[in-house]
């Protein structure tokens with residue numbers, strides 16, 4: 001019997017010939033990452049265990065991103081704890097505000113994580129990095145503290161789901177629409193504990209950004225990780241990162257066997273998929289955008305670890321070019337990382353956003369978690385490119401969030417109501 | 425290990441955003457976290473529960489964000505255990521790691537109402553609903569996880585690895 005990508009990476013790290021779903025393995029961790037929120041708790045735990053050293057400072061990554069640039073005194077307090085910890089223990093991969101961005105964009109784009117590696121992160125969307133053919137999964141702060149102390153983590157080998165996407169894409173349909181469509185099909189618990197393996201010829205038509213978007217939302221189906229095959233596009237991205245260029249590290253890549261066993265198998269004909277939207281209050285409450293009529297909106301957010309990639313900003317800018325944000329709408333654009341922001345500046349994108357009447361923010365999680373930079377007030381309605389629309393996620397308990405791709409979000413900002421670029 | 429308490433009944437897909445809202449995520453102290461436990465799910469939660477009570481929930485309890493402060497707030501609020509039809513995986517993992525006992529038993533969830541008294545035999549794999557005089561079984565944890573639970577969380581595991 002053959003093996004899936006997740007099984008192969010876990011077996012490789014456990015130094016076993018093969019592993020089977022359900023088996024518990026203790027494996028070395030290549031990178032244990034935390035943001036300021038999860039790190040604060042990990043640091044507190046580590047010290048409370050009487051441990052004052054870390055196992056390997058070059059395998060730890062710390063990225064303050066949720067409430068940064070510090071939104072208030074509390075945020076400043078925990079960011080300081082993390083900064084001091086990073087200094088004290090010589091943490092190799094500490095990214096300071098101004099050189100950082102959202103953790104899940106920073107990790108693969110700066111070359112912190114490589115194909116074939118195991119990444120654990122104190123954040124549920126750690127699975128995003130699976131787009132570059134690594135095993136990346138979200139854990140809690142105690143797991144992170146344990147990995148910092150021992151260099152290891154215990155993992156249950158997940159079952160895998162094989163999701164295939166083939167056919168010709170319709171206009172304005174991107175990775176976000178494919179994963180929303182998949183969530184409607186699988187539901188928010190349909191792939192609990194599984195590794196979602198994404199395959200299909202559609203990924204030849206789409207850039208890496210869309211793979212990140214889809215790996216990112218594996219957790220929204222309950223998944224443990226989302227993984228893509230390694231190909232020429234992956235190679236180009238990985239080998240162009242500063243981390244890779246500086247150190248030229250070697251890395252392994254993994255592909256599933258033809259006779260690998262899957263708990264779920266799905267084939268999606270993408271030519272039948274039009275732009276999708278997730279209605280409040282669940283990411284699986286999905287329908288085509290065209291079915292939504294006359295819903296006025298107060299705000300649009302384009303960004304987050306889901307859709308703050310360069311291609312996303314380009315797609316949004318294409319819509320905003322020569323148009324204005326509707327008078328009743330606030331539009332907030334947030335690049336995924338400073339590296340993405342720099343490229344956006346080179347392309348003149350911020351000018352387009354500002355000319356259209358948008359806010360162009362520095363990189364942060366901000367409104368995605370109801371932190372700052374666009375918290376929603378009572379009964380406000382928002383179209384957002386983020387990944388979760390639970391009650392109160394982006395602010396007031398009565399506010400409503402619709403999840404969509406950047407082109408749909410931008411078009412909605414211009415129209416003042418939910419709509420698709422074709423309605424412009 | 426036997427746990428006993430009254431039932432607090434919750435629904436399905438109770439996500440970590442409503443268990444411990446983002447606005448409190450900067451907290452790390454158990455007692456402070458406890459004050460906001462389940463705040464956006466049921467504003468009266470803390471008034472309704474007593475130390476040792478058991479949350480009984482439908483499918484996918486703890487889905488969403490990986491914030492460990494969610495199970496920590498539940499444990500710190502004095503909840504003795506959570507029984508659900510199923511758990512989201514990071515919540516499951518976090519609970520084991522911090523020593524919050526959790527169990528999957530759809531039968532028990534279907535048969536239990538708010539206020540029912542439950543008795544859980546943690547390693548024996550049995551839950552009794554004393555009020556309704558019914559007994560249910562659940563699959564006991566694999567030995568690896570039992571060790572972590574017996575040691576009160578992941579700390580014991582770490583200490584052992586560091587000794588080697």
Ligand code: SF4
Pocket residue numbers: 066102103104123125304305306364365368369386387
């Ligand atoms: S952008 Fe949103 S989903 Fe992504 S890491 Fe930040 S808070 Fe989490």
